[in-house]
Amino acid sequence: MSLQEPTYTFESLPLRGVERGTNILVTGPALGGIRELTMRMLLRRHSREGTLFIAADADGRETLSDYEALGGDLDFARVGAVDCTENGADDESCNVHAVGSPADLTGAGIEFSSLYERIHANGAARVRTGVYTLSPFVVYAPAKSVFRFVHTLTGRIRTADGLGVCAIDPDAVDDQTLSSIAQAFDGQVELREADGQRAIRVRGLPDQPEEWQAVDFDAA
Template sequence: MSVQESTYTFEGLPLNGVEPGTNVLVTGPALGGIRELTMRMLLRGHAREGALVLAADVDGRQALTDYESLGGDLDFARVGVVDCTENGADDEEHNVHAVGSPADLTGAGIEFSSLYERLHANGAARVRTGVYTLSPFVVYAPAKSVFRFVHTLTGRIRTADGLGVCAIDPGAVDDQTLSSVAQAFDGKVELREADGQRAVRVRGLPDQPDGWQPVELDTP
């Protein structure tokens, strides 16, 4: 089976593999381990996979540090970040491209496309793309603009047989906005904490475990 035909797998997580071209919305509280869960879903399964993060809650260098601390291989030919924070800065050595603000959705889209193409040109047969998190985009930009941005992003990922993993804290946005954004995704992974135990539940994706599944996350 070729790289393009095989599923995306998530080592160490209670999730079954998903088909190329799948976009997943990850929901959960910002301080409940959602960053770690999102980053672990972006860990490259093999050398010919790339990873691209649109970072809005943390700057580009911190996103790379988080990724590496969870076992991510920082091969900067095939790993990169679009830094959408207000204090972000370009860092060519570490493949970080800064936009300047979560409000600049056009700039974020341009940098995403450019970096996506660069990772493919550098030998990444397919790319895992993550957004951590969508919440700042919703705060800084009009909801309709965010909706269009997310649809464009997920459409590009779907066409390229990539994987999209976008995190959002439901408590940080209104229900209507969350419902609108969710339409761009094929399914959802929900994260919760109850009685000191974290668990995930998958909605809308085929061949996944039923109900809530315990998950071990190191994030406090």
């Protein structure tokens, strides 16, 4: 893929490429494959792309390990994680910076900016940022603070021509909270699982199929 192409692409998923600066909210059940879907959307497709995680459900090292298991290239000059779990710890060897709690949104924002700048300075012309998931932030921090954090995060990604992929389980938050959070994003990718079959559909993004598309992670 040429760096002149104005899209981020998603191999092995029924999704077309999206423009630089796009932020996508991924919704679906926590046990229905949303973690794997989110990580597959964050797989680097060019040697000069970077990936940055904001990890709240699993610690930073586990998140990076799961990413590698799905085919992610752990070039720690261009890949890292902000660990927002309560038991997280800094680990410079794998570019993990911990903030100590999902309630520390200010710390998460500072570490995100620092890591983003470092990854970009290390040669990543474009950076994919993933948040898995937003649900712990909603539980631990005041709603207004979460909304402000999400809007600030997506704004920075948009300005930097990055890609943002943020996951949330809609069953873990009320409808009003979900609706307010969704306003910060350009569109949504919805995941469902029925009778052992998973499918996704897209809402709000141009040039994407709007009907449900089957997805098989085992074959990806």
